[in-house]
Amino acid sequence: MNDDLFKDLLINLLFVILPPYLFLLFGNKKNNSSMRAKSIVSGIAGSILVILCMTFPITIIDNHMFDLRQIPLIIGFFYVSRTTGVIIFISLIIARSYWGGEGFYGALFVNSCLIIALFFVRSKFNSLPVHYKFLLTTLLTLFSSILINLYFILVLQSNAAVVLLITSELFVVQSIGLFIIIYSIEKLKRDAIIEMNLHKSEKAKIVSELAAAVSHEIRNPLTVTKGFLQIVTRQPLPEITLEHLRMAQEELIHAENVINDYLTFAKPALDNPTSLHVALEMNKIVKFITPYANMQSVQLNLSYDKELIVTGEPQKFHQCISNLLKNAIEAMPNGGKIDIKMAQADSKMMLIITDTGIGMTPNELQRLGEPYFSTKEKGTGLGMMVVFGIIRSMGGRIHATSEKGKGTTFTIELPLENQQKKNIP
Structure with a gap:
């Protein structure tokens, strides 16, 4: 390889190695600009x-x-x-x-065929393992060379x-x-x-330590106060006073639920693990949550x-599944439906819960399960933390x-027990 060829090759490699890092860094920025704006700016940078x-082409002979x-x-x-x-x-x-020349129509033909191929395979690319990504891009380069x-x-x-x-040198260099x-x-x-996972773990550890330190101490006076309020509301009092006392009771119950979530998150490990017949438990959960769903005009379908x-x-x-279902119901203020499906995949149980609610942005989805992050106005984010913690404690x-x-x-993926699975009659 002569000096000019080596220099041209290095220059070309420099130009093609720069954009991926620019694309990646730019795409990870947390700002309010739209994905379309990012795509356009990235497209301009890539075009340059x-x-x-x-x-600066690479001259062979x-x-x-x-x-x-x-x-x-x-x-x-x-x-x-x-x-x-x-x-x-x-x-x-x-x-x-x-630049023109007789190779223009060839470039138009080859790159048009390439971009059509890219349109067909792009949707599957991100879900592929890394080694298949290598293989796919190598095949695309081979296709272009042919x-x-x-x-x-x-x-x-x-x-x-x-x-x-x-073309053989192009294929080798481009593939590498x-x-x-x-x-x-x-x-x-x-x-x-x-x-990101380390950051989440650090935040979760802080919440866990805080929960373990103060939850019991707060729960005791809450229980006592709630008991006294129940006694007082049985007394003959003006209606407006009773209404205020009932509101105070509701807020105390809400505070107690938050404390319970903290306690569950602080100690997600299973104390007394036993065999759970998932279909039986799901029927109980759906029966329990159905009245709340009916109030919100939400239909529950379990299969x-x-x-x-x-x-x-x-x-x-x-608690875990109820939290998920309540969140799904509250994400459908105008009604909708929730499909709950159970299936077996090898040695795992797959529980799939799908709603027709307002959905989440990619940023909200990425932060799901973080302490103090919630898509609801009055949410604490503890419910989803509990869900993630319980599923992890079950090995799922x-x-x-x-x-x-x-x-x-x-x-949700959970490992199955090593027992004979029976068809439901």
Whole structure:
């Protein structure tokens, strides 16, 4: 490799390595600007870098050259948005038309085919494991290289040996570049998730210590005060006084519920674990919560086909699921429905709760379960903390997906007991 070729390669790699970090850092900013604005700005930044790649191509032999313009296009499309990818694609085609030459129509054909392929696979990209992401981007690079070969050999009647040499080097360099960039981005994302989880754990530890220290001391005078209020309300008093006393009782009950949540969060571990027949327990919970749902014009639908058994405490399991259902009901002020489904996946029980409520933004979804964060005006966030704590204590996981205005889905995974599962008669 001569000095000029090495220099051109380094320059191109510099241009394509910069945008992923810019995209990632910019996309993680917590500000009020819309995703569309972020996509447009990222698209402009990516377009500039694509043009720089094309301005400093890598020359192989004579006037035969290539550049890494497709890397920012692929990364912008996968890691930012379709809008970003389309902006970069349009800029790429406009810039290539400025340079002209017989290769313009080839560039238009190849990159048009590539962006169509990107549209088809983008929805699945984020859910893929990292090694499959590597494989997918390598296949896309191979697809692009094959199209270049076909166009230049069949349409332009170019020297096949030279074209194959250039495209093979393009495929190798671009595949390695994408591998390095995707690995770096995924590592940064993992580090960000670990940091966020550590931050959540620290906040949860503070709340837990606070709960353990003061909850019992506060609960005792609350219980005594509530008892005296109950005695006083039995006395013949003016209606307005009784109304005030009843309001005071309601507030005391609310305060006691908050304390109970603190106590549950401070001690989420199972004291007396036993076998829970989930279908039986869910029927009890739904029966208990149905009157509240009817008051809010919310329909509850429970479906299952097997008796699944997990290990836990009935009281804590009821508290956990009741919190989720109450939140779902309160997220539908104009009524709606909640679908509750149970299923078995290998050695796990899947409990899926879907509502048609107001939904959550990505930022709200990310903060779900944090101390003192709630989407409700008077919420404390303790209810969801308790839900997450109980599920963890049962050896399970909870995952939420949501879209603003369309509703929320909670998926709970719990390990099954090693018992024979019986079909419900």
